[in-house]
Amino acid sequence: MPTLRQSSSGLPPRRCLSGLAGVLVFSFLVFRAGAGEFVRELFPPVAATPTPEAVRVAEELGVGVWMWTTNYADKQTVRFWRSFQVPSDPRVERATLKITADNVYRFYLDGREIGSGGNYRSLTEYDLTLLITPGRHVLAVEGFNDSLEGAVLLGLRIEFAGGERMEVLSDESWYVVPNDVTHWERKKKPDANWTKAKAVGVLGQEPWWLRPISIIPTPRIHPIRVPFWERGWFLGAVLALCALAFAMAVRLAARLAVQTRAQELLDRERMRIARDIHDDLGASLTQLVLRGEVAQTELAADSAARARLEELCDRARAVSQALDEIVWAVNSRRDTLKDFSSYLCKYAQNFLASTPIRCRLDVQGDMGAAVFDLPVRRSLFLAVKEALNNAAKHSGAKELFLRIRRDGDKVVVVVEDDGVGFDPAASGAEGNGLANMSERLSELGGECHLFSRPGAGCRVEFRMPLLYSRRGRFRWLPRVFEGRQAFNGAPEPDRARNAARGRTTG
Known part of the structure; x- marks a missing residue:
């Protein structure tokens, strides 16, 4: 029976070779990483001169050059910003944007996030026809490089009625935005400290492709329909109405407080008037009736003077009753x-x-x-x-x-x-x-x-x-004494009726 030969270390030859291969691969990766950093510092990224075929493919795809900042770094995030003006005439027929990045991108239009992706071998096409309207717009792209080289490639093509065309391509006209700037994707103008982007490659330049392996279309992007109750004019109108309602409530509360105070003073005055009438005029009339009755006892029963005194006493009683009614009406406690x-x-x-x-x-x-x-x-x-x-x-x-x-x-x-x-x-x-x-x-x-x-x-x-x-x-003040014609020249029949009531109830 044959026997296996062993190495001097005591391990089988295959295991020894596989271990050696692992060490070599690890050493190569470490060397490449270190060498990559060295090469990056020694040879910064530079775009090559595009070949005629690269120019033709870029025109066909509607894209620019691969752009980045002036240096590469692992785990690097770079922000790009660009504004453009769309004329009001002629009308926009179609607007598409093709974009990719090595390694990941996220892009915005007028502050709204449109899409993101992470496959640099393919182009993603976005239909922005409904979003591109006459006026100034802002494109913002955030690219992320995981390791080695990083770049962003894009092109926005706007076709107008009549065959005219406008393009916004990735090139050195873009601005690089510092990572500490907030709300950068909504800014209308670039800041003074923003630097220009750099072209780091053309189509077909290593390590990037000449043609993408695929173009991935996406559904048409629709504008965000903001409900009217979330629009600024509606919120402003509601705020104005609330302010008006608050002002009216304050005004009504002030008027109510004034009226309440006035009513309290009026009720107090009514009680004072009723008390004065009862204590002064009422007491005087009562004394007048008593003195008339005493005077009647001093006269003969069949004398004319006694009859006139009796009539005067009856009138005084009628007036006293009418006065009691007025006191009752005026008194706020009633x-x-x-x-x-x-x-x-x-x-x-x-x-x-x-x-x-x-x-x-x-x-x-x-x-x-x-x-x-x-x-x-x-x-x-x-x-x-x-x-x-x-x-x-x-x-x-x-x-x-x-x-x-x-x-x-x-x-x-x-x-x-x-x-x-x-x-x-x-x-x-x-x-x-x-x-x-x-x-x-x-x-x-x-x-x-x-x-x-x-x-x-x-x-x-x-x-x-x-x-x-x-x-x-x-x-009601002018009507307080209405009906009390006994005091202010009432017609004679009413006075006679009041006198008769005084006789019947006295």
């Missing part, structure tokens, strides 16, 4: 639905106490202390007074129902009697009074409805809003 209901029920009972009509009350119990504006409650009170007076004078009723309830933001008051009734269409002077009531309430947004027929009694329904906002809040 601007609630609860106080209005209480005062109206008390007035109806006192007014009908001296008549054969029995007063029945039907008041909602959960109305609460809702605010009831002065002009509204004042007009509604005068309208109800007119309805009560008409019932006492003309109805011949035995019972009268006064119903008060709240319906949402409105108050409903019903005056209903079981009297003789009448035909509203044939009413005379009474119709004028009812028309006046309806007109007074409609001015404040209220309603007045009358239901009656002969022999079936009469029903008057008033419906008024709690708050008066159709006009300004401070326009």
